[in-house]
Amino acid sequence: MYLKLTIKQQRFADEYIISGNATEAAIKAGYAKRAAYQQGAENLKKPHIKTYIDERLEAINSAKIADQTEVLQYLTAVMRGETAATEVVVEGEGDGVSCARLIDKPPNEKERIRAAELLGKRYGAFTDKVSVDGNIAVEFVGYDDVEE
Incomplete structure (x- = not known):
């Protein structure tokens, strides 16, 4: 479970999930434009934000993709x-x-x-393959042992 995110951090994470662009997500989350690149990179390094993003992406993917x-x-x-x-x-x-x-x-x-x-x-109900198991003795004959 992730730590509680600030509103700005959660907005950043949600925008990052949508766009995949940390700078754009930071600007939309309310960080200053001049610091957005650095703030976006720092946010992606914070474990609790990264965990939140990973969990949200996993939830989105599991809802969209059929499992076995x-x-x-x-x-x-x-x-x-x-x-x-x-x-x-x-x-x-x-x-x-x-x-x-x-x-x-x-x-x-x-x-x-x-x-x-x-x-x-x-x-595997309709397979034509036959599986054969067994032990076979193998004898190695050296070059000197071969008759001419």
């Missing part, structure tokens, strides 16, 4: 037909008039089989 468990859960839901995709369906109403509407469609058989294949691949 989430991917496996999604593939399982698709394979079981528990998900739905929204599709546009156009229906004729007569006299050359048609109407478009949205429907939720469960995964078709092809999509479910593909999800099952990806899950099977992950767990």
